[in-house]
Amino acid sequence: MRRSEAMAARDEMDDIQALVRSGLGSLGSARYLLLRIGDAARARAWLRGLAPTRASEVGGGKTVDRAIQIAFSRAGLVALGFADADLEGLAPEFLDGMAGDERRSHRLGDVGASAPEHWRWGRREAEPHILVILCARSALFKPWADGIEADALASGCRRTAAFDSCPGREDGSVAQEPFGFADGMSQPDIDWDGRLAVTGAVNRDYRAGIAPGEVLIGHNNEYGFVGDMPQGRLSARNGSYLVYRQLEQDVTGFWRWAAAEAGPERAVWLAEQIVGRCLNGTALPGLGGKDNDFLFKSDPEGRACPLGAHVRRANPRSGDDPLGRRGFVRDVIASLGLEGRAADDAVASARFHRLLRRGRPYGRMLSPAQAMAPGQPPVEAGLHFVCLNASLARQFEFVQGAWLTSATFGGLSGEGDPLTGQRLPFPDEGRTDLFRYHDEAGLPRIAQRLPAFVTVRGGAYFLLPGIAGLASITRG
Numbered sequence: 338m339r340r341s342e343a344m345a346a347r348d349e350m351d352d353i354q355a356l357v358r359s360g361l362g363s364l365g366s367a368r369y370l371l372l373r374i375g376d377a378a379r380a381r382a383w384l385r386g387l388a389p390t391r392a393s394e395v396g397g398g399k400t401v402d403r404a405i406q407i408a409f410s411r412a413g414l415v416a417l418g419f420a421d422a423d424l425e426g427l428a429p430e431f432l433d434g435m436a437g438d439e440r441r442s443h444r445l446g447d448v449g450a451s452a453p454e455h456w457r458w459g460r461r462e463a464e465p466h467i468l469v470i471l472c473a474r475s476a477l478f479k480p481w482a483d484g485i486e487a488d489a490l491a492s493g494c495r496r497t498a499a500f501d502s503c504p505g506r507e508d509g510s511v512a513q514e515p516f517g518f519a520d521g522m523s524q525p526d527i528d529w530d531g532r533l534a535v536t537g538a539v540n541r542d543y544r545a546g547i548a549p550g551e552v553l554i555g556h557n558n559e560y561g562f563v564g565d566m567p568q569g570r571l572s573a574r575n576g577s578y579l580v581y582r583q584l585e586q587d588v589t590g591f592w593r594w595a596a597a598e599a600g601p602e603r604a605v606w607l608a609e610q611i612v613g614r615c616l617n618g619t620a621l622p623g624l625g626g627k628d629n630d631f632l633f634k635s636d637p638e639g640r641a642c643p644l645g646a647h648v649r650r651a652n653p654r655s656g657d658d659p660l661g662r663r664g665f666v667r668d669v670i671a672s673l674g675l676e677g678r679a680a681d682d683a684v685a686s687a688r689f690h691r692l693l694r695r696g697r698p699y700g701r702m703l704s705p706a707q708a709m710a711p712g713q714p715p716v717e718a719g720l721h722f723v724c725l726n727a728s729l730a731r732q733f734e735f736v737q738g739a740w741l742t743s744a745t746f747g748g749l750s751g752e753g754d755p756l757t758g759q760r761l762p763f764p765d766e767g768r769t770d771l772f773r774y775h776d777e778a779g780l781p782r783i784a785q786r787l788p789a790f791v792t793v794r795g796g797a798y799f800l801l802p803g804i805a806g807l808a809s810i811t812r813g
Contacts, residue, residue: 346549346556347529350392352575352803356406356470357552357725358392360521360695362512363400365505366478367697369498369581369721370486371458371465371797374416376493380467381417383492384811387469387485391804403473403481407807408579408799410434413466417810419571426567430729431578431798436460444734446742446753449761451793457583458498458795465497468581468799470723475504498795500583502697502721511618514698515586515718516608516756516790517705519618523629523652525691527552535561540688541658543632547691552577554727559688564727571810575803577693577725580733582796584757585719591790592708598784605705610774611755613646616705643774644747647756650740652691653684653747684747690735693725719794729798744769755784757791 355361374380390404409417411432414424424432436442436453447453453460469489471482482501490496505512514520525547533539533546535557550558554566555574566573592604599607609615623641624631632654636642642649700718707713726732740746741754744767753760753769760770772784802810 346527346553349575349803352805353392353553354406354577354801354803355390355392355395355401355404356579356695356723356801357527357577357693359395360524361395361404361472362505362521363474363507364402364404364472365475365507366473366482367502367505367721368471368478368482368486369500369502370467370469370471370482370489371497371499372467372469372489372494373464373497374413374466374493375495377417379493381811383488383494384467384807389804389807402477403471405485406470406472406801408468408470408801409810410464410466410468410797410799412464414571414800414810416466419810423569423571424567425569426565427571427573427800428565428578428729430734431800434460434464435580435582435796435798436464441734443763444738444742446737446757446759446763447793447796448763449759450789451759451791456793456795459797463497463795465797467494468579468797474507500699500721502699503702505697512698513702514720515588515700515702516591516612517588517703517708518612518614518616520696520698521694522614522618523648525551525693527693535559540656540686542656543654543687544656545629547688550727551691551732552693552725552727554578556727558727572806572808573800573802574806576806577727577801578729578733579799579801580722580724580726580729580796581799582722583719583794584722585717585792585794587715587788587790587792588703588718589708589713589715590788592705594788594790596709601709604709606777607774608705610643611646611772613642613648639773640775640779643755643772645749645752645755645772646774647741647754650746650754651736653687653740655684655687657686657688685735685739690732690740691726692732692736695723695725697721697723719791725801749773755787758787758789760787760789 387405389407511519526545527549528546548557548559550556554576595604595608620626620631621642625635698720701716744753751768752771755772763769770787776782
């Protein structure tokens with residue numbers, strides 16, 4: 338049963354937008370065009386004339402020279418004529434919007450300078466209706482992207498914002514984010530071929546593969562069932578919920594803090610402890626593996642990689658059993674709760690909370706040495722954070738709230754994410770500005786009063802529809 342359902346997902350690649358299958362990294366330039374609809378009929382006609390790139394056109398050795406991807410916010414669907422009844426079955430978080438609830442903002446860590454009232458876009462009259470992602474080889478990019486943007490503005494749309502990414506590497510090498518770390522090193526593998534089982538002892542261990550329904554609406558997820566989706570005129574099958582957040586990074590502040598805390602000669606080492614990976618993306622020494630071939634269960638006290646490091650929070654690499662498979666008898670004993678410590682069960686199984694990340698950096702890139710140099714002024718730089726998931730609550734919002742924002746992640750106290758946290762007291766008056774790590778001699782240390790290094794400048798939830806879904810939206 339599982340194999341035939343997963344094969345259906347592969348068979349439907351012609352109905353899936355390309356971003357689900359590929360980050361389009363060979364296309365070095367990208368623009369994120371955020372639009373509001375002024376004239377629905379003209380906007381629909383313009384959208385019908387676009388040809389979004391399909392998953393069947395990329396991956397598996399296939400490449401394209403340019404790609405268009407199209408997504409809609411709830412407000413955009415309403416502006417195109419969809420009533421509330423048409424949207425029943427879509428995720429409540431999508432219908433509410435990223436900035437639609439103060440409690441949601443607190444859970445996501447959107448407080449202080451990152452609170453929605455300070456955003457440059459994403460709420461009220463600056464809430465986008467449509468997100469058009471334009472990617473192309475750098476030599477082709479600007480005139481092509483400028484032309485599509487001009488057509489949009491001539492077709493009943495108004496521009497909320499338009500952002501170009503940093504020119505990327507088109508040779509297949511690993512990209513870097515503005516703090517200088519290799520980015521996109523760990524992504525889940527969609528199980529297009531139905532080789533994974535959603536039940537059984539194999540899932541006691543961490544695995545990189547995930548069911549198609551963790552990303553695609555209308556397919557079996559890791560629980561073995563299909564989630565809710567609309568049953569009316571809006572077709573959501575083969576779509577995905579797209580999270581877009583503009584994250585501004587204080588590059589000079591980050592590296593100067595590291596240099597002041599550890600000394601210039603050890604600043605990179607401390608920064609690697611905060612991120613949880615080496616600058617070049619490889620695993621930290623002592624984890625018993627390399628690149629992505631490692632697990633955190635081999636480091637239960639956080640001596641090799643701090644318990645609260647950013648990548649350990651974002652993907653704890655935990656299976657259904659914190660200690661993995663132990664043999665039939667011990668597996669049964671553990672399942673009955675008769676073996677193990679509470680500390681071993683402090684983090685949920687990662688396979689239910691994976692995200693497919695598709696972000697790109699923007700702004701001026703500095704090396705660590707440049708950022709630490711005296712007199713170096715701050716630069717505007719950051720990340721266009723984009724991720725895809727089929728359950729906003731169980732995936733993005735869980736990871737952001739329970740793992741990144743939480744000051745008690747993994748049994749810790751008083752520390753939020755050391756890289757992306759906002760440092761304001763949360764949830765009550767508890768502090769969030771600590772960071773515990775072990776120094777190079779293995780002695781425990783606590784860094785205090787970490788400043789905030791990342792500020793949210795805007796964000797929204799979108800539906801990235803399948804190709805048939807896009808037609809159902811634009812036909813009117």
